[in-house]
Amino acid sequence: MRPLRYSINVTLDGCCHHEAGIAPDEESMAYWTAQMRRADALLFGRATYEMMASAWRRPASGAWPDRMETWETPFADAIDRARKHVVSRTLSDPDWNAEPIRGDLETAVRRLKRQPGEGLWVGGVTLPLALADLGLIDEYEFLVQPVLAGHGPTLLAGLHRRIRLELVGRREFRSGAMLLRYRPVDAVTG
Numbered sequence: 001m002r003p004l005r006y007s008i009n010v011t012l013d014g015c016c017h018h019e020a021g022i023a024p025d026e027e028s029m030a031y032w033t034a035q036m037r038r039a040d041a042l043l044f045g046r047a048t049y050e051m052m053a054s055a056w057r058r059p060a061s062g063a064w065p066d067r068m069e070t071w072e073t074p075f076a077d078a079i080d081r082a083r084k085h086v087v088s089r090t091l092s093d094p095d096w097n098a099e100p101i102r103g104d105l106e107t108a109v110r111r112l113k114r115q116p117g118e119g120l121w122v123g124g125v126t127l128p129l130a131l132a133d134l135g136l137i138d139e140y141e142f143l144v145q146p147v148l149a150g151h152g153p154t155l156l157a158g159l160h161r162r163i164r165l166e167l168v169g170r171r172e173f174r175s176g177a178m179l180l181r182y183r184p185v186d187a188v189t190g
Contacts, residue, residue, distance in 0.1 A: 002117045003138035006128045017152035022145045026071045036078035040117035046088035048124030146176040
């Protein structure tokens with residue numbers, strides 16, 4: 001069974017909004033590029049899918065925009081090419097190498113996990129919360145940024161159960177960011 005990994009940038013005060021002052025740098029972008037290349041497929045909710053497509057989808061011209069730094073293009077290429085699954089009740093026909101997930105979320109994700117491969121990757125806020133509540137996330141990966149946002153959505157706000165985690169990896173970045181990787185030990189209702 002291939003694992004489902006939840007990866008996200010987060011501030012020290014738990015904010016996980018993409019506009020919370022978490023600017024990528026070359027080192028973190030190289031890390032996220034490797035993660036995109038490692039994933040067999042990406043899972044997105046509609047909002048995250050649309051946000052990522054607006055930022056990282058290759059333009060019809062085929063050339064990346066001038067606003068993009070040279071060190072960002074490997075990430076853009078990796079996410080643009082990646083297979084995607086989109087959970088949405090309103091998005092009827094996603095494109096950008098994507099297919100919709102319809103019906104029961106737990107059944108659909110368990111079916112994806114049973115397929116052969118290296119693993120699935122999920123990002124965003126709302127979908128990972130639902131997957132965590134269902135006990136479907138096999139690894140949590142937080143790139144904790146040395147920033148206090150003071151506002152915005154917080155990591156897994158509204159979780160219905162406490163999930164105990166064990167640290168399985170960490171890495172410090174030159175920027176002061178700290179990557180922390182955890183696996184669930186058990187889930188306790190509460």
